[in-house]
Amino acid sequence: MEDALAHSFHALVAGGGVFYLAIGAVVGLVFGIIPGLGGPTALALLIPLTFGMDTTSAMFLAGGIMGGVPFGGSVTAILLNTPGTAPNAATVFDGYPMTLQGRAGAALGAAGAASAIGGLFGVILLLLALPIAREVILFFAPPEFFMLAVLGLSAIAVSTEGKLLRGLIAAGLGLMIAFVGYDDVGSGTRFTYGVDYLWDGVPLVPTLIGLFAVAQIVSLYLSGGAITKNPEEVEVSRVGEGVRAVFREWPTVLRGSSIGAAIGAIPGVGGTVAAFLAYSVTVQISDEPETFGKGNIKGVIAPEASNNAREGGALIPTLAFGIPGSAEMAVFLGLLVLHGMQPGPAVLLNHMDVVTSLILSLAFASVFASVMCLLVARQLARITLIDVNYLVAIILPVALVGAYALNSSMYDVIVAVIFGVIGYLMIRFDYPRLPLVIAMFLGSVMEVNFRQSLMISRGDWTTFFSRPVSLILFLLIVLSLCVPAIRYGIRKFREGKEQEA
Amino acid sequence: MELMRKLTRAGGALAVAVATLAVPAAAQDWPSGNIDLIIPSSPGGGFDTYGRILGKVLGEQLGVQIVPKNISGGAGMRGAQAAYNARPDGQTFATFNVPGIIQPIVLGEETGYDIDKIDWLGAMAFNQYIVVVAADSPYNTIADLKAAGEPVSFSAYGSSGIAANRILCNEVEIECQIISGYPGNNDALLGVVRGDAVASVTPINTATAFNTAGDLKGLLLMTDRDVADFPDTEKADSAGYPALASLGLIRAFGLPPGVDPEVSAAFEAAFMKALEAEELQQWAADTDSQLDPMNGDELKALIDSQTELLTRYKDVLAQSN
Amino acid sequence: MTDRRAILTSLVLIAVSAVYFATALQYSAGSRAIPISVATLTILFLFLDILSQGEGRVARGLRRAFGGAASIRPGGDAQEQPVRQEALALAWIVAFTALATAFGFYIAIPVYVISYLWLHAGKPIWIAALVAISLTGALYLIFEVLLGYAIFEGLIFGGYM
Numbered sequence A: 001m002e003d004a005l006a007h008s009f010h011a012l013v014a015g016g017g018v019f020y021l022a023i024g025a026v027v028g029l030v031f032g033i034i035p036g037l038g039g040p041t042a043l044a045l046l047i048p049l050t051f052g053m054d055t056t057s058a059m060f061l062a063g064g065i066m067g068g069v070p071f072g073g074s075v076t077a078i079l080l081n082t083p084g085t086a087p088n089a090a091t092v093f094d095g096y097p098m099t100l101q102g103r104a105g106a107a108l109g110a111a112g113a114a115s116a117i118g119g120l121f122g123v124i125l126l127l128l129a130l131p132i133a134r135e136v137i138l139f140f141a142p143p144e145f146f147m148l149a150v151l152g153l154s155a156i157a158v159s160t161e162g163k164l165l166r167g168l169i170a171a172g173l174g175l176m177i178a179f180v181g182y183d184d185v186g187s188g189t190r191f192t193y194g195v196d197y198l199w200d201g202v203p204l205v206p207t208l209i210g211l212f213a214v215a216q217i218v219s220l221y222l223s224g225g226a227i228t229k230n231p232e233e234v235e236v237s238r239v240g241e242g243v244r245a246v247f248r249e250w251p252t253v254l255r256g257s258s259i260g261a262a263i264g265a266i267p268g269v270g271g272t273v274a275a276f277l278a279y280s281v282t283v284q285i286s287d288e289p290e291t292f293g294k295g296n297i298k299g300v301i302a303p304e305a306s307n308n309a310r311e312g313g314a315l316i317p318t319l320a321f322g323i324p325g326s327a328e329m330a331v332f333l334g335l336l337v338l339h340g341m342q343p344g345p346a347v348l349l350n351h352m353d354v355v356t357s358l359i360l361s362l363a364f365a366s367v368f369a370s371v372m373c374l375l376v377a378r379q380l381a382r383i384t385l386i387d388v389n390y391l392v393a394i395i396l397p398v399a400l401v402g403a404y405a406l407n408s409s410m411y412d413v414i415v416a417v418i419f420g421v422i423g424y425l426m427i428r429f430d431y432p433r434l435p436l437v438i439a440m441f442l443g444s445v446m447e448v449n450f451r452q453s454l455m456i457s458r459g460d461w462t463t464f465f466s467r468p469v470s471l472i473l474f475l476l477i478v479l480s481l482c483v484p485a486i487r488y489g490i491r492k493f494r495e496g497k498e499q500e501a
Numbered sequence B: 001m002e003l004m005r006k007l008t009r010a011g012g013a014l015a016v017a018v019a020t021l022a023v024p025a026a027a028q029d030w031p032s033g034n035i036d037l038i039i040p041s042s043p044g045g046g047f048d049t050y051g052r053i054l055g056k057v058l059g060e061q062l063g064v065q066i067v068p069k070n071i072s073g074g075a076g077m078r079g080a081q082a083a084y085n086a087r088p089d090g091q092t093f094a095t096f097n098v099p100g101i102i103q104p105i106v107l108g109e110e111t112g113y114d115i116d117k118i119d120w121l122g123a124m125a126f127n128q129y130i131v132v133v134a135a136d137s138p139y140n141t142i143a144d145l146k147a148a149g150e151p152v153s154f155s156a157y158g159s160s161g162i163a164a165n166r167i168l169c170n171e172v173e174i175e176c177q178i179i180s181g182y183p184g185n186n187d188a189l190l191g192v193v194r195g196d197a198v199a200s201v202t203p204i205n206t207a208t209a210f211n212t213a214g215d216l217k218g219l220l221l222m223t224d225r226d227v228a229d230f231p232d233t234e235k236a237d238s239a240g241y242p243a244l245a246s247l248g249l250i251r252a253f254g255l256p257p258g259v260d261p262e263v264s265a266a267f268e269a270a271f272m273k274a275l276e277a278e279e280l281q282q283w284a285a286d287t288d289s290q291l292d293p294m295n296g297d298e299l300k301a302l303i304d305s306q307t308e309l310l311t312r313y314k315d316v317l318a319q320s321n
Numbered sequence C: 001m002t003d004r005r006a007i008l009t010s011l012v013l014i015a016v017s018a019v020y021f022a023t024a025l026q027y028s029a030g031s032r033a034i035p036i037s038v039a040t041l042t043i044l045f046l047f048l049d050i051l052s053q054g055e056g057r058v059a060r061g062l063r064r065a066f067g068g069a070a071s072i073r074p075g076g077d078a079q080e081q082p083v084r085q086e087a088l089a090l091a092w093i094v095a096f097t098a099l100a101t102a103f104g105f106y107i108a109i110p111v112y113v114i115s116y117l118w119l120h121a122g123k124p125i126w127i128a129a130l131v132a133i134s135l136t137g138a139l140y141l142i143f144e145v146l147l148g149y150a151i152f153e154g155l156i157f158g159g160y161m
Helices: A002-013 A017-033 A039-050 A055-080 A086-100 A104-138 A142-159 A164-178 A196-200 A204-223 A238-248 A250-265 A272-285 A298-321 A327-338 A345-350 A352-385 A388-407 A410-428 A434-456 A468-500 B002-021 B046-062 B074-084 B142-146 B158-172 B185-194 B204-213 B242-246 B261-276 B278-287 B296-312 B314-318 C003-024 C029-051 C057-067 C083-103 C105-120 C125-147
Strands: B035-039 B066-070 B092-098 B119-127 B129-134 B152-155 B176-179 B199-203 B216-222 B249-255
Touching: A002 A017, A002 A352, A017 A039, A017 A055, A017 A352, A039 A055, A039 A327, A055 A086, A055 A104, A055 A298, A055 A327, A055 A352, A086 A104, A086 A204, A086 A272, A086 A298, A086 A434, A104 A238, A104 A250, A104 A298, A104 A352, A104 B185, A142 A164, A142 A272, A142 A434, A142 A468, A164 A434, A164 C003, A164 C029, A164 C057, A196 B074, A204 A388, A204 A410, A204 A434, A204 C083, A238 A250, A238 A298, A238 A352, A250 A272, A250 A298, A272 A298, A272 A434, A272 A468, A298 A327, A298 A352, A327 B046, A388 A410, A388 C083, A388 C105, A388 C125, A410 C083, A434 B176, A434 C029, B035 B046, B035 B074, B046 B066, B046 B092, B046 B119, B046 B249, B046 B261, B046 B278, B074 B092, B074 B158, B119 B204, B119 B261, B119 B296, B129 B142, B129 B158, B129 B185, B129 B204, B142 B158, B142 B216, B152 B158, B152 B185, B158 B176, B158 B199, B158 B216, B158 B242, B158 B296, B158 B314, B185 B199, B185 B204, B185 B216, B199 B204, B204 B216, B216 B242, B242 B296, B249 B261, B249 B296, B261 B278, B296 B314, C003 C029, C029 C057, C083 C105, C105 C125
Parallel strands: B035 B066, B035 B092, B152 B176, B152 B199
Antiparallel strands: B092 B249, B119 B249, B129 B199, B129 B216
16 A cells, blocks of 8 residues: 555656646636536546556546536536536535625635545545445445435425425425436336437436526526626635635534545435535534525535545445446546456455555645635636626526537537526525425435335335434434424524523 | 427438438548547447547548547437438448347337438447356356246346346246346446345346456356356356347447448448457457457347347336336 | 415416326336325425415414524515516527527527627627637637537537437
8 A cells, every 4th residue: 555655656746647637627627617517528528538648647637637626616606606517506505695795705715725625535534444445335225325315305404594395395396307207117217298308307417507507697687787796895815714714614624524425435326415415414513504595604615525525435436346426436437447447346456556546636636726726716706796798698608518518419408498497487486496406316316216125125114224324314314304493492492591581 | 399309300301401412422532521420328338438449440540530429318219319310421420229229119119210221330349148146145057046936136227237137037937026226237236245136137248347356156148158257157058048148238330321332331341440450459458348340241130139039028028117 | 576476386386296296197106106295295385385475374374384484485585577678588598599509509609699798788899709709719629629529510500409
């Protein structure tokens, strides 16, 4: 292990690794910023370029991309209320309100610093977990995946402060959309109403682009002016304020990173839910939950730390079993195979130098991408001061090209536009959009694993409660749903006492 | 939605109209500029990897750029539809997901393409299946599984996987319960290791790659070839189930119907030559990727025998799980 | 927003969910169980939403239970926008999409950017043209040159949707 680390360090410094890392991080940032394009697309399109490269350099390039994308995605989430990639959706909760208050610099600073620290944390966890990865992964079977999906869905309860009923309705509609298309368990298609396109279901990324980017374009068109109404408040020094906040709020960073790395490591659930969970846990244990969604900086720190930590975690099942923990990892698997590494328990024995290069490059890329972005954060924040007409003119084409590029399908673009209308109507009629997105992410994971669990147990319902990990997850769900009620009770009790006094 | 379909049809019709207007390309002019390669899956998967490496080698040999276009969806159907309706001028070819594109036809669904009219160039690989159980399973042969005396559970991924598992169970006459819904072949195999299911029918190369630590045990190779990683496993022929050897995933390549026969012949020759290229062989060896070069006629015969097998079991395939 | 509009929205969504519910009934037991449960719950929540509008005791109680305070009424703070403006905003988006579908992105983008900035926003035409050329050029550079990735060329030019 030490040999491998030394070898990788050498390759990084002397072998041109820094160069590939930097290119990867820049590409990752750009792809993260453009809605629709994310890590999977960036990796997939760069794979052919690595044909002639040695494996270590290819790992530095890939690591750079995976480190750069999450922060790139947070930039648009914060500045434009539009998550650049799916996992950044949780960042808009508090990131955009901060922008509206003229604190875009602080939000970007916090996101950057949280990304860097989260990325490092994920890598450390990856190193620690590698020896026991196999055993941990075998603990998770369909009943556990089902419980994890439900835990993710319970995040809806906290993401809809004051509008729980509307949140539940939006979530119900999201689940209904998630079930459209090919039925993975039963074979055959559902709810396609004679439209071939729907066989593969309603695609997630175009939906996201529609609900956020396109709907945001309509809002900007109607509002006019600039995003930040009082320009004098966008100050340079605020970037530093955001960075300092990350160090001040280190428990939030640690919590977000742990959740990200742990959830990322579990195959089948995907990393997207990690950011939501990191956010919802932060809100739940906060002393002042009512400040979230209104520009609380912790609401930016938690999901961003989780996002970068997730990549480290997601590498565990990818390397140990060839089972991708996220969409990026699915493509990354292809890259590994291309370079002659068959993922599986043996890769950890036979290719340790490559694995450590990758780990190192992930760590450096997180830091590198963040530092680079912090340097340009001041310029980025100025976006919020320019005439929105320019934004409307530029974002619409970029977002719709992004919707097209994912699958080379114009139908995806049409879906994005349709969901743009739906998204705007949701703003207009006061329905929260994020529960719909969370439900779409998790709907099929929840349903498939529920049905699989019952097939495996031959119809025995107790399978969800008789397995230790599944039971623990169930108790966590109950706890997370009860916390708001308990908190409400305590507050009432205190208020009552104060009145008596 | 109806409008979209009409638009597509109009687009298709327009493309055909433009194509008919164009002067038919003669073989000596081929290739005239960049060639599009339609890949029926998202970037990063097996079909994409095979397609891109072939595109690179073929492009270098022809001195033109081969531009991969990923058109994914519907188990390869969307890509097949796009390829089928492409301009037949020899400047567009496609990789096809077989049996993904056969299955809906066998089940009598509307597909928008006719397999018999596709102008097959050949295939890069034919990935057959293997029946595996966990290494510590009490079952050692397919006969043991048959004699189990109770329904045997099989883990499966995707419609092709469910079909392969069902066909095995019917051909061997095992009473089986299929646990479907896994997001990938490796996940289905992990399900076997974890104990979700007793066995799984999975592509041989997937099983080989997964089995680096010896978690799996082969029961039946659904092929007649030798497989180095499963040397003692019974083969389809000797076990008495020869028909099972025609089942498998084919990395097939073809042209849209209507390409000038001379252009098509030149394309097929170039395709076969690319498969012999050293770079491609090296890639296959480095990455443990299977390579079974097949010309257009061989591919056509294989597709026919596979279609026959699937048709024989169409009632079984139509069952919902 | 008036209560009547909120109720109308809920009724539309109930109708959509009911169609979904009816469709689900055709599927096999395993395939329909969860969709039916979800549709039923959604319809239930939509009825509760209708009941929570207005100023009656039930409505206030429901709002307190689901929102923490009876005074917060969903839809209460939504901004009113002139419908004409909203329709215009959507028209620009639809027009761009139609243009891209017919003629491809590389024609649609400059046409849209120039006409939007020049005709709608009243910017000088040379600025509009500059933005259009830079944006189209940047996208062309990223996709065609750096990535070798073809983006939609338009139905007219033989593109497949």
